[in-house]
Amino acid sequence: xxxxxxxxxxxxxxxxxxxxxxxxxxxxxxxxxxxxxxxxxxxxxxxxxxxxxxxxxxxxxxxxxxxxxxxxxxxxxxxxxxxxxxxxxxxxxxxxxxxxxxxxxxxxxxxxxxxxxxxxxxxxxxxxxxxxxxxxxxxxxxxxxxxxxxxxxxxxxxxxxxxxxxxxxxxxxxxxxxxxxxxxxxxxxxxxxxxxxxxxxxxxxxxxxxxxxxxxxxxxxxxxxxxxxxxxxxxxxxxxxxxxxxxxxxxxxxxxxxxxxxxxxxxxxxxxxxxxxxxxxxxxxxxxxxxxxxxxxxxxxxxxxxxxxxxxxxxxxxxxxxxxxxxxxxxxxxxxxxxxxxxxxxxxxxxxxxxxxxxxxxxxxxxxxxxxxxxxxxxxxxxxxxxxxxxxxxxxxxxxxxxxxxxxxxxx
Amino acid sequence: xxxxxxxxxxxxxxxxxxxxxxxxxxxxxxxxxxxxxxxxxxxxxxxxxxxxxxxxxxxxxxxxxxxxxxxxxxxxxxxxxxxxxxxxxxxxxxxxxxxxxxxxxxxxxxxxxxxxxxxxxxxxxxxxxxxxxxxxxxxxxxxxxxxxxxxxxxxxxxxxxxxxxxxxxxxxxxxxxxxxxxxxxxxxxxxxxxxxxxxxxxxxxxxxxxxxxxxxxxxxxxxxxxxxxxxxxxxxxxxxxxxxxxxxxxxxxxxxxxxxxxxxxxxxxxxxxxxxxxxxxxxxxxxxxxxxxxxxxxxxxxxxxxxxxxxxxxxxxxxxxxxxxxxxxxxxxxxxxxxxxxxxxxxxxxxxxxxxxxxxxxxxxxxxxxxxxxxxxxxxxxxxxxxxxxxxxxxxxxxxxxxxxxxxxxxx
Numbered sequence: 001x002x003x004x005x006x007x008x009x010x011x012x013x014x015x016x017x018x019x020x021x022x023x024x025x026x027x028x029x030x031x032x033x034x035x036x037x038x039x040x041x042x043x044x045x046x047x048x049x050x051x052x053x054x055x056x057x058x059x060x061x062x063x064x065x066x067x068x069x070x071x072x073x074x075x076x077x078x079x080x081x082x083x084x085x086x087x088x089x090x091x092x093x094x095x096x097x098x099x100x101x102x103x104x105x106x107x108x109x110x111x112x113x114x115x116x117x118x119x120x121x122x123x124x125x126x127x128x129x130x131x132x133x134x135x136x137x138x139x140x141x142x143x144x145x146x147x148x149x150x151x152x153x154x155x156x157x158x159x160x161x162x163x164x165x166x167x168x169x170x171x172x173x174x175x176x177x178x179x180x181x182x183x184x185x186x187x188x189x190x191x192x193x194x195x196x197x198x199x200x201x202x203x204x205x206x207x208x209x210x211x212x213x214x215x216x217x218x219x220x221x222x223x224x225x226x227x228x229x230x231x232x233x234x235x236x237x238x239x240x241x242x243x244x245x246x247x248x249x250x251x252x253x254x255x256x257x258x259x260x261x262x263x264x265x266x267x268x269x270x271x272x273x274x275x276x277x278x279x280x281x282x283x284x285x286x287x288x289x290x291x292x293x294x295x296x297x298x299x300x301x302x303x304x305x306x307x308x309x310x311x312x313x314x315x316x317x318x319x320x321x322x323x324x325x326x327x328x329x330x331x332x333x334x335x336x337x338x339x340x341x342x343x344x345x346x347x348x349x350x351x352x353x354x355x356x357x358x359x360x361x362x363x364x365x366x367x368x369x370x371x372x373x374x375x376x377x378x379x380x381x382x383x384x385x386x387x388x389x390x391x392x393x394x395x396x397x398x399x400x401x402x403x404x405x406x407x408x409x410x411x412x
Numbered sequence: 413x414x415x416x417x418x419x420x421x422x423x424x425x426x427x428x429x430x431x432x433x434x435x436x437x438x439x440x441x442x443x444x445x446x447x448x449x450x451x452x453x454x455x456x457x458x459x460x461x462x463x464x465x466x467x468x469x470x471x472x473x474x475x476x477x478x479x480x481x482x483x484x485x486x487x488x489x490x491x492x493x494x495x496x497x498x499x500x501x502x503x504x505x506x507x508x509x510x511x512x513x514x515x516x517x518x519x520x521x522x523x524x525x526x527x528x529x530x531x532x533x534x535x536x537x538x539x540x541x542x543x544x545x546x547x548x549x550x551x552x553x554x555x556x557x558x559x560x561x562x563x564x565x566x567x568x569x570x571x572x573x574x575x576x577x578x579x580x581x582x583x584x585x586x587x588x589x590x591x592x593x594x595x596x597x598x599x600x601x602x603x604x605x606x607x608x609x610x611x612x613x614x615x616x617x618x619x620x621x622x623x624x625x626x627x628x629x630x631x632x633x634x635x636x637x638x639x640x641x642x643x644x645x646x647x648x649x650x651x652x653x654x655x656x657x658x659x660x661x662x663x664x665x666x667x668x669x670x671x672x673x674x675x676x677x678x679x680x681x682x683x684x685x686x687x688x689x690x691x692x693x694x695x696x697x698x699x700x701x702x703x704x705x706x707x708x709x710x711x712x713x714x715x716x717x718x719x720x721x722x723x724x725x726x727x728x729x730x731x732x733x734x735x736x737x738x739x740x741x742x743x744x745x746x747x748x749x750x751x752x753x754x755x756x757x758x759x760x761x762x763x764x765x766x767x768x769x770x771x772x773x774x775x776x777x778x779x780x781x782x783x784x785x786x787x788x789x790x791x792x793x794x795x796x797x798x799x800x801x802x803x804x805x806x807x808x809x810x811x812x813x814x815x816x817x818x819x820x821x822x823x824x
Binding site: 034035038050052053054055088089090091092093107108109110145150151157158165166167168169170171173174176178194195196197200201204205206207208209210212213215216217218219220222223236309310311315338381382383385386412 | 446447450462464465466467500501502503504505519520521522557562563569570577578579580581582583585586588590606607608609612613616617618619620621622624625627628629630631632634635648721722723727750793794795797798824
């Protein structure tokens with residue numbers, strides 16, 4: 001039996017910098033329907049093919065007129081105009097006005113050529129027949145949006161690398177951009193390895209456990225907008241492990257290997273990764289708990305991460321690495337995790353030389369104070385994370401937090 | 413032409429309370445694969461069909477033994493045990509131990525019947541042949557997880573109304589729960605109305621604009637985990653509007669009507685809603701800008717919202733109402749929007765009797781201060797929201813914020 005593993009550990013941030021130095025993602029843009037592009041990242045600036053608005057339009061319900069015809073009009077001394085009719089929505093004006101005339105117009109309606117302003121309905125008085133009193137003077141351009149006032153043809157509506165929000169989709173569609181070049185979602189391959197692993201739907205025989213890393217990690221990838229790709233379970237044989245890793249590697253942009261608990265599976269992971277291409281393993285060992293035996297690698301221009309087989313470790317390490325990888329693939333900065341400030345109910349110790357992540361349960365006290373209760377337990381099962389609302393990070397070399405400390409809890 | 417619209421406006425929170433009083437959603441659970449249930453809400457408690465772990469397992473790499481055989485062992489006075497072999501991962505032990513014997517075991521491996529503890533590899537010394545020195549005493553149960561220590565059969569793994577996170581999916585799968593009863597995503601129907609509206613892919617004729625509310629509102633619904641259902645564009649005719657609204661209403665759980673700008677379309681909306689069933693319109697007019705002419709209704713047990721046709725108003729009102737509706741449909745509390753504190757670059761005025769929402773652009777000053785710059789402009793087009801990073805709410809009857817005020821900006 002080989003000696004226990006000793007690593008030259010490095011802080012997570014340093015390991016990511018090392019990885020970045022060897023990884024320059026060049027994702028190829030793909031064309032997608034704008035209407036289906038929520039959350040996607042633009043691969044190129046979006047230029048407007050047309051002006052917006054496309055025509056001069058009224059911003060109110062009222063009468064389109066020549067502003068000069070309203071000059072001097074007041075409540076006590078209104079201007080009288082003849083109403084030539086009503087402008088229909090959705091059509092070019094069939095009517096125009098001469099001096100002394102007006103046309104009823106609705107919000108969003110297109111102004112006739114000779115009108116240069118709109119007076120609001122509330123500032124008029126119909127006096128029967130075809131006449132209307134104008135009770136207030138309007139300036140040229142008043143209550144009118146000029147054609148192209150919002151966007152000129154060729155203008156950049158949205159810049160490259162922008163993540164599309166609901167209003168961006170609306171804005172692009174408003175100027176007729178129905179397709180957009182976006183960056184692909186990174187395909188995150190996930191391969192588990194271990195003779196003890198069974199699929200979740202299996203009837204367990206004694207000694208077997210269900211492979212859940214494939215599912216927690218793909219769910220984690222999904223929350224980040226990546227496209228997870230479950231690659232199945234490799235047996236504790238270097239040949240099977242290598243074969244499945246190679247096939248998966250070819251099909252994905254980021255590869256996660258979650259090695260089973262057996263020593264052989266752990267040993268194999270390093271070799272399997274190095275076999276995927278240069279430069280291979282960059283770092284073995286992170287200064288974080290859980291997650292110490294993590295492997296950081298780049299092979300043939302793709303990041304490969306060797307995660308611990310333990311489901312808690314695998315998920316907590318993925319939470320630290322995957323947001324960075326997915327964001328960098330798309331030229332983004334990873335979003336800051338949501339945090340809440342809470343008072344710690346009991347001491348959380350920490351060992352020098354590593355950061356510690358402790359699951360915590362949050363609760364509100366009668367006095368309104370938010371309390372964070374660390375969830376301890378020797379079990380490495382996923383249930384400590386299920387009972388938790390978030391994670392407390394004890395940074396490197398701080399010696400832990402005392403009971404009563406005010407801490408920032410990273411929310412799930 | 414009818415008189416301009418005057419409403420008895422009510423604050424948004426009051427309108428939602430009124431709606432809640434008439435709306436008791438009874439969503440019918442649906443069965444989904446656990447692996448595909450990220451973000452879904454459990455319709456019922458999840459009970460574990462089995463215990464976890466399923467068997468007594470080692471938490472370390474080491475030797476399974478009888479703890480009594482290690483009693484008194486120290487570095488200087490080790491206990492000697494005979495190694496009977498190695499336990500394979502994923503199998504029930506083919507071997508057992510007698511007093512004075514040990515079996516090599518890996519992390520996660522199943523303990524043989526007669527072993528009651530594991531000593532870590534690091535605390536042993538192989539002395540060649542089949543003997544091993546035990547350098548430290550272990551207590552019964554040390555480095556062992558008992559069967560059922562994490563979850564007992566029948567225990568509630570996750571409670572009703574819980575939203576599934578990556579670890580929850582893993583935990584459920586760990587105990588073999590491969591399907592779960594979850595609440596359906598509410599189907600949010602969106603119907604636009606107006607003769608001036610064209611589909612985004614249309615070549616615009618003069619006077620026409622593209623219908624973008626269908627897309628901004630469906631994207632907004634999507635961000636909330638709802639299932640949007642675009643119902644197309646109704647013409648400015650009560651018959652067509654009614655026909656499309658009725659068909660859409662039958663197919664959705666929440667109906668949004670976005671009435672075009674013409675007076676007739678606005679007038680029709682109220683009648684169309686009342687035609688969908690009792691009690692019908694509950695409130696017409698919200699004390700919020702933009703969004704004043706919004707209609708709040710419940711028809712035959714479904715909420716129906718009449719939104720302004722203006723894209724900015726429609727989206728900003730939907731942001732205020734839809735999170736509540738989607739959350740309530742699923743028995744949840746709407747998530748608090750992400751906010752950032754910023755210093756206001758210029759005064760934002762507000763009129764008494766309503767709350768005001770102003771789009772703002774955020775920037776970091778050289779001194780690290782976050783500045784919020786309000787985006788003004790008479791235009792009602794969606795572009796003011798595209799250039800914005802978030803929204804500033806000036807609450808009811810506060811008279812606005814002065815330049816330099818420290819404000820909370822709700823992020824998009």
